[in-house]
Amino acid sequence: MKHYAEYYFDGVGRLTLGEEDGSLTDLHFEKSSARARGEFAIKETELLAEARRELEEYFRGERRAFDLPLAPRGTPFQLRCWSALLRIPYGETAAYRDIALAVGSPKAFRAVGMANNRNPIAIIIPCHRVVGADGSLVGFGGGLEVKEFLLGLEAKYRWGRP
Template sequence: MKYTTYFQSSLGMIGITESDGFITKVFFDTDMHKTPSEQKTPLLKEAEKQLTEYLSGNRKNFNLPLAAEGTEFQQTVWDALRKIPYGQTYSYKQIAEMIGKPSASRAVGMANNKNPILILTPCHRVVGADGKLVGYAAGLAVKNKLLELEQNHTND
């Protein structure tokens, strides 16, 4: 079965989808008419709890079962993204090198763009080669806030 819940966060409405015991999607929802879900599975409750703790600066790592749909290459990139330490940023080139494909920076960027599990798979920690913020599904303002949050809590 597939279940989706929404909750209001400090960054706006966040949706979480679970399918067959795995988180398959975390997304920001711009539809302000969505209301937080009343009925949530235990996994959705735990995901909301962990995301809320993260957004308040009280969690640096997630412990949730994830299952994003994507190609083998996308899966490899998303696995690499989850290895970026809290409070740090990597460039697309660094991710390409990490996965053993040093000339695949553009393909890494495309996989990063297709990440369906925002925050839990921290694509917000990927920046341009010059260190500047580039693309984020929820917008650069949200990406900047996530990076600032991590910078402010790195030494906690």
């Protein structure tokens, strides 16, 4: 059975985290169209508490990478895209084209955009680090203001605490 818990973080609002069988399966923004489906229980598990702690460290600029077991559900192409997102360094960005090249589908940048849109574990699988070819902020399930906040946070702490 899946377990979910909700937490509030300044700058991004309420986040819903979900886990199943000891792995994180969901991290959704309050504004996101993605929601918990199927049978689940609202309960803070040990893993969800750890995810909350790591997110708090991230938002304080003390964490650059997450150390959580992840189990996103998606198509093989989506899983390849999400894996590529995990390789974008903290404080840096990549274009959709870069991700398409990384997954071996150089012309599939629109499909990469759709995979980003379906990312079930936002922030931790850093889809916010993907930008348009010209560097513009485009598409984000939490809203462009949240994407801008996350990129600004990472830029601020990229080389350590200010």
